[in-house]
Amino acid sequence: MEVSGKRISPSIRFIDQYLANRPGSLTGLLLGQLDAFNRITTTFGHDQSNDFCAQYAEKLRQSFRPGTPVIRLSGRRFAVIFSPDSMAGIIDVAAEITEDKQPEFEVGDDHFLVDVTLGVAVHPTHADDAPSLFRRAELALQSAMKRELAYDIYRPDATRQQATLWKLESDLDKAIQERRLEVYYQPKVEVTGGKVNGVEALVRWRTESGSFIPPEDFVPMAEGSGRICALTWLVFDSVRAIVENWTYFEEPFSVAINVTPAVLEHEEFHSRLLELQESIAEQNVTVTLELTEDSLLQGEKELAALGELRDLGVGFAIDDFGKGYSSLTYLKELPATEIKIDKQFIGTISHDETDRQIVKSVIDLAHALDMKVVAEGVDNEENLAVVAELGCEMVQGFFIARPMRGEAVRDWIANYSSGSSRTKLVYNSDLMLVEN
Numbered sequence: 540m541e542v543s544g545k546r547i548s549p550s551i552r553f554i555d556q557y558l559a560n561r562p563g564s565l566t567g568l569l570l571g572q573l574d575a576f577n578r579i580t581t582t583f584g585h586d587q588s589n590d591f592c593a594q595y596a597e598k599l600r601q602s603f604r605p606g607t608p609v610i611r612l613s614g615r616r617f618a619v620i621f622s623p624d625s626m627a628g629i630i631d632v633a634a635e636i637t638e639d640k641q642p643e644f645e646v647g648d649d650h651f652l653v654d655v656t657l658g659v660a661v662h663p664t665h666a667d668d669a670p671s672l673f674r675r676a677e678l679a680l681q682s683a684m685k686r687e688l689a690y691d692i693y694r695p696d697a698t699r700q701q702a703t704l705w706k707l708e709s710d711l712d713k714a715i716q717e718r719r720l721e722v723y724y725q726p727k728v729e730v731t732g733g734k735v736n737g738v739e740a741l742v743r744w745r746t747e748s749g750s751f752i753p754p755e756d757f758v759p760m761a762e763g764s765g766r767i768c769a770l771t772w773l774v775f776d777s778v779r780a781i782v783e784n785w786t787y788f789e790e791p792f793s794v795a796i797n798v799t800p801a802v803l804e805h806e807e808f809h810s811r812l813l814e815l816q817e818s819i820a821e822q823n824v825t826v827t828l829e830l831t832e833d834s835l836l837q838g839e840k841e842l843a844a845l846g847e848l849r850d851l852g853v854g855f856a857i858d859d860f861g862k863g864y865s866s867l868t869y870l871k872e873l874p875a876t877e878i879k880i881d882k883q884f885i886g887t888i889s890h891d892e893t894d895r896q897i898v899k900s901v902i903d904l905a906h907a908l909d910m911k912v913v914a915e916g917v918d919n920e921e922n923l924a925v926v927a928e929l930g931c932e933m934v935q936g937f938f939i940a941r942p943m944r945g946e947a948v949r950d951w952i953a954n955y956s957s958g959s960s961r962t963k964l965v966y967n968s969d970l971m972l973v974e975n
Contacts, residue, residue: 550612550618551669551670552669553610554610554618554669554672555670558662558669558672561622564622565624565625565626565629565662566620566622566661566663567619567620567621567622567623567628567629567659567661567662568619568659568672568673568676569619569632569636569657569658569659570618570657570660570673570677571616571619571636571655571656571658571680572615572655572684573595573615573616573654574615574655591653592617593611596609598642599619602640603619603621607620607621608620619632619636626664629659630692633659633689634690636655637655637656637690638689641654655689656683656684656688656689656690657679657683657691658678658679658682658693659690659691659692659693660672660679660692661692665695676693678693679691679694682694707757707760708760710746711752711757711760712764714746715761715773719745720742720743720770721743721744721745721777721944722740722741722743722777722945723740723741723743723942723943723945724738724739724741724794724942724943724944725741725935725940725942726738726935726940726955727913727933728933728935728955729933730932730933733955734956736791736933737792737793737795738793738794738948739794739935740778740794740796742758743942744757758770767799767801768802768805768808771796771799772807772811774796775811775812775815777945778794778819779814779818781946782794782818782822783819783821784945785824785948785949786822787821787822788824789823790823791825792822792825793825793826793827793854794819794825794826794827795826795828795829796826796827796828796829797858798828799830812848812853816852825853826853828848828853828854828855829855829856829857829879830857830858831858842872854876855873855877856875856876856877856878857870857877859879860879860880870908871908875910876910879913880898880901880902880912880913880915881915882916882936884897884898885914885916888922889921889922895925898925898926898929899929902930902931903930911932911933912930912931913932913933913934913935914931914933915935915936916935916936917934917935917937917938918936919938923938
């Protein structure tokens with residue numbers, strides 16, 4: 540059997556034959572994955588994990604009626620195909636496999652429970668042929684893993700969603716290669732005195748159709764597709780090019796750049812960062828790296844590497860603080876210079892006493908660890924007043940400025956500092972609101 544001129548696998552041919560022998564009957568395909576396969580391989584070796592998967596497939600085969608096909612696929616995957624009386628029967632079997640017949644990996648007297656994840660597709664409801672049925676079970680399996688479910692059932696719109704996702708990933712890859720992503724800059728302003736002491740570089744993607752894709756959509760996509768490093772190098776290059784066109788800053792100025800663990804661990808990261816740092820130092824500009832709280836590296840080797848960069852003048856900020864679960868011990872060891880409080884707490888701080896207390900606690904903690912605090916998402920005067928009262932040093936948000944093109948940064952700073960662009964609200968040393 541061939542599909543589009545390509546020979547298909549024996550397992551697909553077997554499923555096709557099974558369907559041909561039961562024309563029109565309801566048939567369920569369960570595509571399964573043993574979730575601890577990689578851990579077993581790393582801990583006990585490939586032979587042990589392979590034997591375990593083979594034994595599990597055999598035990599699963601024995602738990603069904605004689606003649607029910609249980610197909611051992613490559614690695615940690617398997618497939619079960621059967622013809623129940625109803626859709627409910629298919630769901631019952633999926634629940635039984637993932638909940639009641641959870642496999643155990645045995646080493647000596649030790650027993651380790653292993654999770655199973657299933658993707659479910661049904662013939663003829665979801666597909667008329669074996670290749671399509673298998674692909675849709677695969678989509679359901681991916682959905683189950685993404686949603687952290689024991690099993691998931693194929694939904695007709697999943698194919699369209701997956702096709703859209705693949706198209707978007709291809710478009711992103713092309714945009715990165717052709718360097719069509721833009722970098723905008725949002726100012727960070729000191730609460731006391733109103734001095735602009737830095738900006739955050741924010742990557743923006745406008746598609747060929749003219750629509751903007753939000754960073755929260757395409758950055759995770761770049762991470763998942765392995766393009767996050769290429770995207771980060773593009774940001775580095777854009778920052779270098781724009782800063783070199785800025786005139787010299789009389790006082791130290793920083794450009795904050797978001798990075799992920801994958802970028803920090805890349806073999807080219809250290810050299811690329813130092814090259815950027817050296818090239819913008821002539822304008823009295825330094826680099827601050829922003830890492831989200833839930834992506835912080837915690838190994839001694841990684842912490843030592845961050846410490847070396849800190850000694851070279853690179854700053855570190857913990858971004859979106861409050862969304863993750865950093866340990867206090869780790870915060871003490873991390874060579875961070877700033878904590879950026881997540882905007883979800885700042886947005887309601889003027890009328891939510893709980894958020895107010897949370898922000899106060901974070902500010903006190905940061906100061907105890909000799910870190911400065913940046914409040915993100917300051918979008919109105921009321922929130923600015925509260926974070927100022929609580930002792931926050933810097934603010935960032937729409938009330939100060941929206942992200943802007945690099946060419947506009949110096950003019951905006953000049954206008955903001957002179958107060959000529961609008962009435963500028965700042966706080967004096969006694970935290971009294973004054974007009975400049």
